[in-house]
Amino acid sequence: MAATEYTRKIIHIDMDAFYASVEQRDNPEYAGKAIVVGGSPEGRGGVVATASYEARKFGIRSAMSSKIALQLCPHIIFIRPRFAVYKEVSNKIREIFSRYTDLIEPLSLDEAYLDVTHDKQGIGSALEIAKRIRQAISGELQLTASAGVSVNKFVAKIASDMNKPNGLTFIGPSAIEKFMEELPVEKFFGVGKVRAEKMKAKGLHKGADLKKLSLDEMLSHFGKPGQFYYHIVRGIDDRQVQPHRETKSVGAEDTFLYDLVHIEEMNAELDKIAKLVHDRLQRHDLKGRTLTLKIKYSDFRVITRNRSFANPINDLETIETSAMQLLLSTDPEGKPTRLLGISLSNFGEPMPKKAKKQDDQLSLF
Numbered sequence: 549m550a551a552t553e554y555t556r557k558i559i560h561i562d563m564d565a566f567y568a569s570v571e572q573r574d575n576p577e578y579a580g581k582a583i584v585v586g587g588s589p590e591g592r593g594g595v596v597a598t599a600s601y602e603a604r605k606f607g608i609r610s611a612m613s614s615k616i617a618l619q620l621c622p623h624i625i626f627i628r629p630r631f632a633v634y635k636e637v638s639n640k641i642r643e644i645f646s647r648y649t650d651l652i653e654p655l656s657l658d659e660a661y662l663d664v665t666h667d668k669q670g671i672g673s674a675l676e677i678a679k680r681i682r683q684a685i686s687g688e689l690q691l692t693a694s695a696g697v698s699v700n701k702f703v704a705k706i707a708s709d710m711n712k713p714n715g716l717t718f719i720g721p722s723a724i725e726k727f728m729e730e731l732p733v734e735k736f737f738g739v740g741k742v743r744a745e746k747m748k749a750k751g752l753h754k755g756a757d758l759k760k761l762s763l764d765e766m767l768s769h770f771g772k773p774g775q776f777y778y779h780i781v782r783g784i785d786d787r788q789v790q791p792h793r794e795t796k797s798v799g800a801e802d803t804f805l806y807d808l809v810h811i812e813e814m815n816a817e818l819d820k821i822a823k824l825v826h827d828r829l830q831r832h833d834l835k836g837r838t839l840t841l842k843i844k845y846s847d848f849r850v851i852t853r854n855r856s857f858a859n860p861i862n863d864l865e866t867i868e869t870s871a872m873q874l875l876l877s878t879d880p881e882g883k884p885t886r887l888l889g890i891s892l893s894n895f896g897e898p899m900p901k902k903a904k905k906q907d908d909q910l911s912l913f
C-alpha cells in the first residue's frame with residue numbers, strides 16, 4: 549500500500565481537571581488540596597464531576613460516588629459546582645481558539661477539536677499554534693490545558709491524553725504508522741472493556757495485530773465498526789472538524805459479562821449508568837426533554853422505552869427514577885438481560901403542548 553498522504557493539521561485541546569482547576573484558581577485555600585467538584589459527604593446519590601489531580605492520587609475519578617471518594621480519601625473537600633462560571637471560562641477559551649481558526653468543534657465545556665490546516669494568522673505550524681494557545685490559556689486564564697497535535701481527530705485526541713496534565717504531544721506524519729501499530733486495542737474508538745477482552749481472546753492486543761486482518765475479516769469480527777478500525781489502524785480518519793455539530797443525544801450503556809435476571813441487580817446497574825449520563829450532560833451543559841431506556845436481552849432482541857418531560861431535565865434523581873420506571877414497565881424480573889442503556893435527547897426547541905399530556909399520563913405510573 550502506498551504511504552498515506554496527510555493533508556490536514558488537527559489539534560485536540562483538553563483542559564486539565566477543568567472544574568476542579570477553576571475552583572482551585574478562584575479559591576486559593578483549595579490550591580494543592582485534594583478536592584472534588586460535585587457530590588457531598590453525606591449526599592444521597594452524589595457523584596464526583598471532576599477530581600483535582602491531588603484527589604486523583606487517592607484513586608478518585610469522575611462519576612465515582614461520594615461515598616467511595618470519602619473512603620479513598622477521608623479528608624477530601626467537596627465543592628458545589630458553579631456551572632455558570634465554567635461556562636463563562638469555556639467561552640473565553642473558545643475566544644482564544646478563534647484567534648487561530650473558525651473550525652472549532654467543541655466536545656464539551658473543556659474539550660475541542662481545531663482544524664488549523666489554514667490558520668488565520670498564517671503561522672503554518674500546528675505545533676506552534678498549540679503552544680501559543682496553551683500559553684494564552686495559562687497567561688490569560690491561569691489554567692492549564694493539554695494538547696494533542698496530529699493529522700486527524702483520532703490521533704490528536706489520543707495524543708492530548710498522553711502527557712496530561714499540562715502536556716503537549718505531537719504525532720506527525722512520519723510517526724503515525726508506528727504509533728498506530730503500538731496502540732493497545734482498548735484505545736481504539738468504541739472499544740469498551742467487553743470488546744477489548746474479546747479482541748484479546750482472538751490474539752488481537754494492539755494496532756499491529758488488527759492491521760493483519762483484511763477488511764472482510766474486520767467486518768465479520770466486529771460488524772460495522774470494523775470498517776473504522778480497518779482504516780484508522782492505517783492512519784486514515786477522514787472525519788471533519790464540524791464547527792456547528794449539534795449534540796443530538798447524550799447517553800451511556802453497559803454490556804454485562806453475565807446476563808442479569810433480577811430487578812435488584814438491574815436497578816444497581818441502572819443507577820451506575822444514570823450517574824454516567826448525568827455527568828456527561830453536565831459536561832456538555834445540556835438538559836433533555838426525552839429519556840430513553842434501551843434493553844438488550846440474552847437473545848439479542850433490543851427494545852427501547854421512552855418518556856418525555858414538559859421541561860428539560862438533567863438532574864440525577866429524575867434520570868434514575870425515570871429509567872427505573874421505564875424498566876419496571878417492561879416486567880423485567882426473570883428476563884435475562886445483557887445490556888442496559890440510558891440516553892437523553894430532544895435538547896432543542898421547547899416541547900409542543902401535546903407532549904405535556906403524555907408526561908402527565910406517564911407520571912400516573
Ligand SMILES: [Mg+2]
Nearest residue numbers: 562563565658
Ligand atoms: Mg478535561
